Amino acid sequence: MTNRSLDKKERILEAATRTFAEKGFFNAKISEIARQAEVADGTIYLYFKNKDDILIQIFEYMVERHLENIRQAVAKGGSPEEKIRMFVRHHFSTVEKFPKLVEVITIELRQSSKFMKEYVPKKFFNYLGIVSDLIIEGQASGVFREDADPEITKQALWGSLSEVTVLWLKTRKKRFDLQTCGEQIAELYIRGLRA
Amino acid sequence: MTNRSLDKKERILEAATRTFAEKGFFNAKISEIARQAEVADGTIYLYFKNKDDILIQIFEYMVERHLENIRQAVAKGGSPEEKIRMFVRHHFSTVEKFPKLVEVITIELRQSSKFMKEYVPKKFFNYLGIVSDLIIEGQASGVFREDADPEITKQALWGSLSEVTVLWLKTRKKRFDLQTCGEQIAELYIRGLRA
Amino acid sequence: MTNRSLDKKERILEAATRTFAEKGFFNAKISEIARQAEVADGTIYLYFKNKDDILIQIFEYMVERHLENIRQAVAKGGSPEEKIRMFVRHHFSTVEKFPKLVEVITIELRQSSKFMKEYVPKKFFNYLGIVSDLIIEGQASGVFREDADPEITKQALWGSLSEVTVLWLKTRKKRFDLQTCGEQIAELYIRGLRA
Amino acid sequence: MTNRSLDKKERILEAATRTFAEKGFFNAKISEIARQAEVADGTIYLYFKNKDDILIQIFEYMVERHLENIRQAVAKGGSPEEKIRMFVRHHFSTVEKFPKLVEVITIELRQSSKFMKEYVPKKFFNYLGIVSDLIIEGQASGVFREDADPEITKQALWGSLSEVTVLWLKTRKKRFDLQTCGEQIAELYIRGLRA
DNA sequence: TATGAATGAGTGTTCATTCAT
DNA sequence: AATGAATGAACACTCATTCAT
Numbered sequence: 001m002t003n004r005s006l007d008k009k010e011r012i013l014e015a016a017t018r019t020f021a022e023k024g025f026f027n028a029k030i031s032e033i034a035r036q037a038e039v040a041d042g043t044i045y046l047y048f049k050n051k052d053d054i055l056i057q058i059f060e061y062m063v064e065r066h067l068e069n070i071r072q073a074v075a076k077g078g079s080p081e082e083k084i085r086m087f088v089r090h091h092f093s094t095v096e097k098f099p100k101l102v103e104v105i106t107i108e109l110r111q112s113s114k115f116m117k118e119y120v121p122k123k124f125f126n127y128l129g130i131v132s133d134l135i136i137e138g139q140a141s142g143v144f145r146e147d148a149d150p151e152i153t154k155q156a157l158w159g160s161l162s163e164v165t166v167l168w169l170k171t172r173k174k175r176f177d178l179q180t181c182g183e184q185i186a187e188l189y190i191r192g193l194r195a
Numbered sequence: 196m197t198n199r200s201l202d203k204k205e206r207i208l209e210a211a212t213r214t215f216a217e218k219g220f221f222n223a224k225i226s227e228i229a230r231q232a233e234v235a236d237g238t239i240y241l242y243f244k245n246k247d248d249i250l251i252q253i254f255e256y257m258v259e260r261h262l263e264n265i266r267q268a269v270a271k272g273g274s275p276e277e278k279i280r281m282f283v284r285h286h287f288s289t290v291e292k293f294p295k296l297v298e299v300i301t302i303e304l305r306q307s308s309k310f311m312k313e314y315v316p317k318k319f320f321n322y323l324g325i326v327s328d329l330i331i332e333g334q335a336s337g338v339f340r341e342d343a344d345p346e347i348t349k350q351a352l353w354g355s356l357s358e359v360t361v362l363w364l365k366t367r368k369k370r371f372d373l374q375t376c377g378e379q380i381a382e383l384y385i386r387g388l389r390a
Numbered sequence: 391m392t393n394r395s396l397d398k399k400e401r402i403l404e405a406a407t408r409t410f411a412e413k414g415f416f417n418a419k420i421s422e423i424a425r426q427a428e429v430a431d432g433t434i435y436l437y438f439k440n441k442d443d444i445l446i447q448i449f450e451y452m453v454e455r456h457l458e459n460i461r462q463a464v465a466k467g468g469s470p471e472e473k474i475r476m477f478v479r480h481h482f483s484t485v486e487k488f489p490k491l492v493e494v495i496t497i498e499l500r501q502s503s504k505f506m507k508e509y510v511p512k513k514f515f516n517y518l519g520i521v522s523d524l525i526i527e528g529q530a531s532g533v534f535r536e537d538a539d540p541e542i543t544k545q546a547l548w549g550s551l552s553e554v555t556v557l558w559l560k561t562r563k564k565r566f567d568l569q570t571c572g573e574q575i576a577e578l579y580i581r582g583l584r585a
Numbered sequence: 586m587t588n589r590s591l592d593k594k595e596r597i598l599e600a601a602t603r604t605f606a607e608k609g610f611f612n613a614k615i616s617e618i619a620r621q622a623e624v625a626d627g628t629i630y631l632y633f634k635n636k637d638d639i640l641i642q643i644f645e646y647m648v649e650r651h652l653e654n655i656r657q658a659v660a661k662g663g664s665p666e667e668k669i670r671m672f673v674r675h676h677f678s679t680v681e682k683f684p685k686l687v688e689v690i691t692i693e694l695r696q697s698s699k700f701m702k703e704y705v706p707k708k709f710f711n712y713l714g715i716v717s718d719l720i721i722e723g724q725a726s727g728v729f730r731e732d733a734d735p736e737i738t739k740q741a742l743w744g745s746l747s748e749v750t751v752l753w754l755k756t757r758k759k760r761f762d763l764q765t766c767g768e769q770i771a772e773l774y775i776r777g778l779r780a
Numbered sequence: 781t782a783t784g785a786a787t788g789a790g791t792g793t794t795c796a797t798t799c800a801t
Numbered sequence: 802a803a804t805g806a807a808t809g810a811a812c813a814c815t816c817a818t819t820c821a822t
Contacts, residue, residue, distance in 0.1 A: 008786095024308055030813060031788095040787045045814065110305045113219060152359060152371060152379045159358025160351035167350050176347060184347045192387030203802095225796060226805095235804040237798075246796065398781095414698060420817060421784095430783045432819075441817065500695045503609055542761060542769045545752050546745035553744025554737060566737060574737045582777030593807095615792060625808045630793070787819075791812095798808075 009047045011037040013061060016054045021100040025055060025111040052114035055104070059115070062105055063123045066094060074130060080138030081190045087131060088186040091161050092178040095168070103169050106162050128154055135193065144193045153193065160185050204242045206232040208256060211249045216295040220250060220306040247309035250299070254310070257300055258318045261289055269325060275333030276385045282326060283381040286356050287373040290363070298364050301357050323349055330388065339388040348388065355380050399437045401427040403451060406444045411490040415445060415501040442504035445494070449505070452495055453513045456484060464520060470528030471580045477521060478576040481551050482568040485558070493559050496552055518544055525583065534583045543583065550575050594632045596622040598646060601639045606685040610640060610696040637699035640689070644700070647690055648708045651679060659715060665723030666775045672716060673771040676746050677763040680753070688754050691747050713739055720778065729778045738778065745770050 015036035019028040030051060034041045048054045073090045077083035095102045109115055132154040138144030164181050176184075210231035214223040225246060229236045243249045268285045272278035290297045304310055327349040333339030359376050371379075405426035409418040420441060424431045438444045463480045467473035485492045499505050522544040528534030554571050566574075600621035604613040615636060619626045633639045658675045662668035680687045694700055717739040723729030749766050761769075 024312075026308065029811095034788095041789090041813090042787055042815075043785085046785070051813070107305075107311070110302075113221065116219075116302075148383070149371060149375070149379050152376055153383060155359050155362050156355035156380055156383060159354035159356070161354070162358070163354025164347060164350050176344060180344070181347055184344050185351055188343070188348060188351060188387035189383070190387075191389070192383035192385075194386070224794095229805095236796090236806095237804055238802080240797070241802070416698065419815095424784095431785095431817090432783055433781080435818070436781070497695075497701075500692075503611065506692070507609075538773070539761060539765070539769050542749060542766055543773060545749050546770055546773060549744035549746070549748025550741035551744070552748070554740050557740050566734060570734070571737055574734050575741055578733070578738060578741060578777035579773070580777075581779070582773035582775075584776070619809095626792090626810090627794075627808055628806085631806070636792070783820100783822085785819105785821100787817100788815105789817105790815095794809105794811095796808100796810105798806105799804100800806100801804085 008037070008039060008043065012039065012044055012047060012054070013058055017058055017101055017104055020055065020058070020104045020108045025051075025108040050114075052112045055109060055112045056115055056119055058101070059105055059109060059121065060123065062098075062101055063121070063127055067123065067127055070127065070130060074134070080134050080141065080143055081194075083134050083137075084131075084190055084193075085183075085186040087134070088157075088161065088182045088189075092165075092182040095165050096178050099169060102165060106165055106169070128158055131157055138193065143195055145195050148193050153189070157185075157189055160188075203232070203234060203238065207234065207239055207242060207249070208253055212253055212296055212299055215250065215253070215299045215303045220303040245309075247307045250304055250307050251310055251314055253296070254300055254304060254316065255318060257293075257296055258316070258322055261285075262318065262322050265322065265325060269329070275329050275336065275338055276389075278329050278332075279326075279385055279388075280381040282329070283352075283356065283377045283384075287360075287377040290360050291373050294364065297360060301360055301364070323353055326352055333388065338390055340390050343388050348384070352380075352384055355383075398427070398429060398433065402429065402434055402437060402444070403448055407448055407491055407494055410445065410448070410494045410498045415441075415498040440504075442502045445499060445502050446505055446509055448491070449495055449499060449511065450513060452488075452491055453511070453517055457513065457517050460517065460520060464524070470524050470531065470533055471584075473524050473527075474521075474580055474583075475573075475576040477524070478547075478551065478572045478579075482555075482572040485555050486568050489559065492555065496555055496559070518548055521547055528583065533585055535585050538583050543579070547575075547579055550578075593622070593624060593628065597624065597629055597632060597639070598643055602643055602686055602689055605640065605643070605689045605693045610636075610693040635699075637697045640694060640697045641700055641704055643686070644690055644694060644706065645708065647683075647686055648706070648712055651675075652708065652712055655712065655715060659719070665719055665726065665728055666779075668719050668722075669716075669775055669778075670767075670771040672719070673742075673746065673767045673774075677750075677767040680750050681763050684754060687750060691750055691754070713743055716742055723778065728780055730780050733778050738774070742770075742774055745773075 012033065016028070016033045019033050019036060022028075023032075030044060031041050033054070034044055037044075044054070048057065070087070070090055074083045074086050077086040132150035135144055135148065135150040135153055139146055139148070139150075164185065168178060168181065207228065211223070211228045214228050214231060217223075218227075225239060226236050228249075229239055232239075239249070243252060265282065265285055269278045269281050272281040327345035330339055330343065330345040330348055334341055334343070334345075359380065363373060363376065402423065406418070406423045409423050409426060412418075413422075420434060421431050423444075424434055427434075434444070438447060460477070460480055464473045464476050467476040522540035525534055525538065525540040525543055529536055529538070529540075554575065558568060558571065597618065601613070601618045604618050604621060607613075608617075615629060616626050618639070619629055622629075629639070633642065655672070655675055659668045659671045662671040717735035720729055720733065720735040720738055724731055724733070724735075749770065753763060753766065
């Protein structure tokens, strides 16, 4: 029962992720998602308020998964510098593991007006907050410049990660693989922040 | 004649920019743009292939304007480091001068599937190419690390600029003004690249 | 068992009457009726064929109740004239006693296409037949005009009663109370029929 | 131009009247109306706000036509009694001339929730007002009873007319023709009102 | 009897685009 | 070049009804 329900919801989330990644948010039809999830159109509305809500739940599901691991991953790095490296590595290994999911989050999410205008991604703020915390920690321990603004830097790093991710997802011409991407960006920010 | 035509096309571009920025790409109606430009609905199709094309032409118009100045602006900086600073400053001063325009380019453009999937922004590549050229120049003159990949770094910088821009456009709570943003990001990348 | 069943059916009829009167036939949801009757959605279909059938059964239930009393009530009037007065009075006192029920019968019933097109309200014909019988009786005893058509008059009276009822239900601005309505209409028809 | 537009709007009104009468308001599809009017679906929305609006405009169109003539028709009757006769006759001759139109007005109109709940049929009130004016006139000249309430009587008469009309429209078993109906009802009310 | 999760048919309305003038 | 009336494809969502339990 609960089992079947969870099954169904997950099947819909999966089907939606695939469909959104392939067709884009707007061109993805509810009936196509239903078909792929092997449920009736109406069933989708037992688990989701509307089309935008599917996207938002994909996002939340993703952030939750990601968040579970990221703190542990970051903790493994001893110094703040190493922690930043871990954060970046973790991002790209997630991209590598769930490219479709990341594609939807990074590209299609912006097409949902509900998401862009009404939804406040609280958990995502927590996630990004890890970065500014790292910077503050590094500044406290003297390894990072005092004059670097943690908020701006956090945002800048996130921009770098997602832009490079989009490029990689779009081209798939891995002249540079994701490992390289990660090391390059981590190095850039670590040196950029060093006191 | 040509005069009136140019007039009309520009009026449409302006009206579209305003409307896209205010309502978003999808909620902006062609008839609303026509009304604001004081032309008939059909007239728009004498100058633009379709709704997406308006967006693309706004983008090209923007890049052209931006490109005209950017090379001169960058040239003013003597060293590669200073040139990067000029590039970033130029970006944010443009954001400051044409916020509506930048908002459309940075946010609404991603809503057009034509743009995201079919259009190859050649001129924009030229524009971004300035950055990788700068890095290569800096590496040649020994001020930048040889192991920094110019392509990845270029993309990372662009990601930082646009992400911070989006944040600034959305919040308008200038806890940090754009000047500060620019200096922060420039410093980050210059130090990050330094040999 | 039978006890509980009757209970349940009656609870559904009551809940439906309330819901139909409040929301109208089309805006009343089966699930809302089920919620109010404290049964499961599916249970309703053990007692009723479909949504229209609920309405029809409300109607029949009403007519049965009404019919039980009306003959006695009419019988109390000695002369045909007085009997018409009793009929009209009885109608309005029912409106007064069960306004919700009457509202559903008089207004919402017309929204059901099943009712309007397929259902033949046999019992209701019996009910209205009382009027034409009265008229014939009056004609036989010489108090009513021979040239009044009992069928047309019956229909006309019914139209008057329901139209005035609708007005009263809609406005509730009792500039005239129901008593007055009844006396006015009875007087009109008695004089109109008098030989 | 204006010519074509009027044409088109009238064609839609006609097609809608026919379709509503045949299928009922709810079962009438916009696309079916468009097909019958030989216009595109979207064209309907250039002339009408929505489906309910079509019905409302049919109603207004009808009342306007009816109102134009009714005052003249009533004026022809010399005495108040004769005027009531004219009013009733006029009603049934309209039913005879435009049965489809009357069917929509009398039966289908009640299915539109917009009409029943939001629209206030001002012109229709004027139309019915003719009746209460007649009664008051008759009371002033002493031919009608002083104790007959003009408002209730007006409403009662309207109920009689529409109920008998519905019966006639539904059965078409003209055991009594409309002429007879008119004379019967007129006689009933004239006698019923007589001082 | 009773449940309630699942179904899936069904449609009014919008709006980018066209084309006769 | 300019118009703007006309087009018609396209689709998320609801809710009465069913049926496995």
